Amino acid sequence: MNNINDTLIPKIGVITDVRIDTPDIKTFRVVTPDGKKAFDHKPGQCAMLSVPGVGEAMFSITSSPTNEEFMEFSIKKCGCVTDWLHQAEPGQQITIRGPYGKPFPVDDVFAGKDLLFIAGGVGLAPLRSVINYCRHYRDRYGKIDIVYGSRSKDDLLDYKEIIEEWATDDGVNVHLTIDNPQEGWDGHVGFVPTYVKELGFDTNKVAVLCGPPIMIKFTLDGLCEIGFDKTNVYTTLELRMKCGVGKCGRCNVGAKYVCKDGPVFRCDELEELPSEY
Amino acid sequence: MRKCSLEKINLLFKEIAKNAELYLPQDQTDGSAAYKKWEEGSVWSNALNTVRSPKDFFFPQTEDLMAFKTEGKNIEVIDTRKALDDFVIFGVRACDVKSFDILDRVFLSEPVDSFYALRRSHGVIISLACSKPSETCFCKTFGINPAEPTGDISAWKTETDIFFESNTQKGKELLEKLSALTEECDDTAVVDQKAKIDAIMQKLPLKDLKTDAFGGGKTGELFNAPEWDELSEACLGCGTCTFVCPTCQCYDIKDFNTGNGVIRFRCWDSCMYSDFTKMAHGNNRLTQKERFRQRFMHKLVYYPENNDGLFSCVGCGRCLVKCPISMNIVKVMKKIGGKKGE
Ligand SMILES: Cc1cc2nc3c(=O)[nH]c(=O)nc-3n(C[C@H](O)[C@H](O)[C@H](O)COP(=O)(O)OP(=O)(O)OC[C@H]3O[C@@H](n4cnc5c(N)ncnc54)[C@H](O)[C@@H]3O)c2cc1C
Ligand code: SF4
Ligand code: SF4
Ligand code: FES
Numbered sequence: 001m002n003n004i005n006d007t008l009i010p011k012i013g014v015i016t017d018v019r020i021d022t023p024d025i026k027t028f029r030v031v032t033p034d035g036k037k038a039f040d041h042k043p044g045q046c047a048m049l050s051v052p053g054v055g056e057a058m059f060s061i062t063s064s065p066t067n068e069e070f071m072e073f074s075i076k077k078c079g080c081v082t083d084w085l086h087q088a089e090p091g092q093q094i095t096i097r098g099p100y101g102k103p104f105p106v107d108d109v110f111a112g113k114d115l116l117f118i119a120g121g122v123g124l125a126p127l128r129s130v131i132n133y134c135r136h137y138r139d140r141y142g143k144i145d146i147v148y149g150s151r152s153k154d155d156l157l158d159y160k161e162i163i164e165e166w167a168t169d170d171g172v173n174v175h176l177t178i179d180n181p182q183e184g185w186d187g188h189v190g191f192v193p194t195y196v197k198e199l200g201f202d203t204n205k206v207a208v209l210c211g212p213p214i215m216i217k218f219t220l221d222g223l224c225e226i227g228f229d230k231t232n233v234y235t236t237l238e239l240r241m242k243c244g245v246g247k248c249g250r251c252n253v254g255a256k257y258v259c260k261d262g263p264v265f266r267c268d269e270l271e272e273l274p275s276e277y
Numbered sequence: 278m279r280k281c282s283l284e285k286i287n288l289l290f291k292e293i294a295k296n297a298e299l300y301l302p303q304d305q306t307d308g309s310a311a312y313k314k315w316e317e318g319s320v321w322s323n324a325l326n327t328v329r330s331p332k333d334f335f336f337p338q339t340e341d342l343m344a345f346k347t348e349g350k351n352i353e354v355i356d357t358r359k360a361l362d363d364f365v366i367f368g369v370r371a372c373d374v375k376s377f378d379i380l381d382r383v384f385l386s387e388p389v390d391s392f393y394a395l396r397r398s399h400g401v402i403i404s405l406a407c408s409k410p411s412e413t414c415f416c417k418t419f420g421i422n423p424a425e426p427t428g429d430i431s432a433w434k435t436e437t438d439i440f441f442e443s444n445t446q447k448g449k450e451l452l453e454k455l456s457a458l459t460e461e462c463d464d465t466a467v468v469d470q471k472a473k474i475d476a477i478m479q480k481l482p483l484k485d486l487k488t489d490a491f492g493g494g495k496t497g498e499l500f501n502a503p504e505w506d507e508l509s510e511a512c513l514g515c516g517t518c519t520f521v522c523p524t525c526q527c528y529d530i531k532d533f534n535t536g537n538g539v540i541r542f543r544c545w546d547s548c549m550y551s552d553f554t555k556m557a558h559g560n561n562r563l564t565q566k567e568r569f570r571q572r573f574m575h576k577l578v579y580y581p582e583n584n585d586g587l588f589s590c591v592g593c594g595r596c597l598v599k600c601p602i603s604m605n606i607v608k609v610m611k612k613i614g615g616k617k618g619e
Contacts, residue, residue: 004358004391005391006358006388006390006392007388008342008343008390008392008530008543009342009356010354011354012352012353012354052345052347052532052539052541053345053347053532053534053539054532055531055532056530089350091350093352094352095345095352095354212558213558213559239554239561240553240555240556242528242529242530243528243530245388246383247383247384247390247528248527248528248529248530248546249526249527249528249546249548249575250527250553250554252575252579253561254496254500254574255493255496255578255579255582273496274496274500274501276561276562276567
C-alpha cells in the first residue's frame, strides 16, 4: 500500500537546531533525514508536526519559502506536544506533514504596495515568513513598516534578526514596543493597538495583523479609526485542528474551514463569518 | 429486472458469500437490528433499519492510520494500510445509500482520504426499498425516495419474492453471478410495491417538513436566531445523535502506545462535546448552545453552502429515536424554520 499517498501519513523530519528565543518560545530548524526541505510552502502556510505517542499539533512555518535549505518553527510551550519539543535536542526526529492552508496573497495583492506588518507575541511567527519573503523580493514591494510588541524585552521573538537585519534594511522601518517599562529598554512602552494609532500610518497600504485575538480586535478597530479599509487588512485565525484538510470537522467558522480556507483571512471576509473564533 | 423467491433467499446469500464477505441486518438479542456478517444459519432481519448506520463500513468508529517505531532519536513510519477484499452490504435503505454520497463529498474530495477511498472502492451496495416507512422517517424532505433506493443494485421485497435491478457495472457483474438463483421478470409487482410505499409516505406525520428556511447563504439570518437558546437548553452533550447519524463525519486523531511502538488511529468525534474545540488560549464554543447550533447549522446551512445545496441530513430518523431528551433535527427545523418549516 506504500504507493498511495495520504496527507495524514507524515514524513520524518530531523531537528537540526534549537534556538532559545524567549522564556517560553524556541525556534526549531527542521529538515528531512537526507538534509532537504520537507516540502515547498508559501508565506502564511502551516505544517503539522508530531511526536509519536505524544500527539500532533499545527504550527506556522516561520521561515521564508525563499529559504531553500530548511524550515523553521517558533513554538510556544503550552501543552503535551510543545512541552516535549521544548526538551528535544538537535538530532531528534519528529514527523511533519503539510503544507496546509491558504497563504498571504504576496504575489498579487501585496505586489507594488506599501506594507504594514503588526504582530503581538508569538504572532510574529507567521509574519516572519512573509516579512522575509518581501525583503527577499524587495523591489516588488513599496515601503515596509513593522510594528511588533511583547510583554517584555525578553519576550520579543527573533530579536537579533529584527535588530541586525530588518532594522538595517533600506525602506524597512521597525517599531518595537513592550507592555511595561523595563531596565535596559529605551524603546517604546505600551500596547500594540495604541502604538499603531500613535504612529498614525497613511492608509493606502496593505496591513497584516497577527497575534492574540484581543490584540487583533483592538488593532483592527484602531486601524479603521485612522482610516484603513478592512479590504486592505489581513489576519490569521487559530482554531483547534486535527486533519488540516477540511475533513475532521473541527476548525470551521460558519461554512469556512480555517485549515483549508484560512488561516489567512481578509478582515472584510472575516466580518461576514459568524463571530465564533 | 430479476427476481428470486424469498424461499431461496438463503441460497442467494450463500452464493454471494462465496465470493465476498456479505453483511446484512440481523436481529440482536436486545431486539434491535445491526449489520453483521452472514454465516450459514444467519437470519435476515425484518426491521426497518439498523440502530447504527452503515457508515461504519467506510468510516469505521476507530481505525488505525499508521504505526511508528522509535529508537533513540529516530522514528520510523509504518504504513499499516492493508489490501482489502470486496464485500457486499445487503439491505441498505434509500436514506443510508444517500448518506454515502454525502460522506463521499468530504472524504473523496482533494486531498482524497485513502482509508475511506479504499473501503469505498471494495464495497458493493445492494439497497432495499422500504416496505413500511415509519413515523420518524422524513427522507422525502431531502428528495430521497424510499421506493427507489440507489446503490449498485436496487432491491424490492414483496410477500413472496425479492426483485433486483442493477445500477452500476459492479452491480451488473454481481447480478450475473446470481443468475442461476434468479429469473428474468417484468416490473408489475415492483410498480405495485412502489405505489404501496407512496401511499404510506402520504400518511407519515413528517411528510410536510420543509427545508425552505435553510440552505447555503443563510448563516447571517439563522446564526443568531433566539430559538437556539431554548432548543439547546436541555441538550446533554452526550453525542448520541452524532454517533448514530449516517452523515456525521467529525473525527479525532490519537496516538496509542502499545509498549512496543505507537499506533496512530482515528475515531469518531462529536461537535457536541465540550472539549472538541478547546485550545490553550480558550474555547471558541464555550457553551452547549454553541455546540448544538454547530451541529444543526452544519447540516442545514454550512454543508449545503459548500456542496451545491445538498443537505447533510437524509431524514433517517435515528436521532429522533435515540436522543435521551427527545431533541432532534426535526424540532430544530420546525422551530428555526418557523412557518417555512411546516
Ligand atoms: C493555524 C495554526 C497555526 C499555529 N501556529 C503556531 C505557531 O507558529 N507557534 C506556536 O507556538 N503555536 C502555534 N499554533 C498553536 C499550536 O497548534 C498549539 O499551541 C498546540 O496545538 C498546542 O499543542 P500541545 O500538544 O502542546 O498542547 P495540548 O497538550 O494539546 O494542549 C494544551 C492546551 O492547548 C490546547 N490546544 C490544542 N490545540 C490547540 C491549538 N491548535 N491552538 C491552541 N491551543 C490548542 C489544548 O486544548 C489544551 O488546553 C498554531 C495553531 C494553528 C491552528
Ligand atoms: S440528523 Fe438525524 S435524521 Fe438526519 S441523517 Fe442524522 S441521524 Fe438521520
Ligand atoms: S441533541 Fe440529544 S443526542 Fe444529541 S448531544 Fe444533545 S442530548 Fe445527546
Ligand atoms: S483541521 Fe480538520 S477540518 Fe480543519
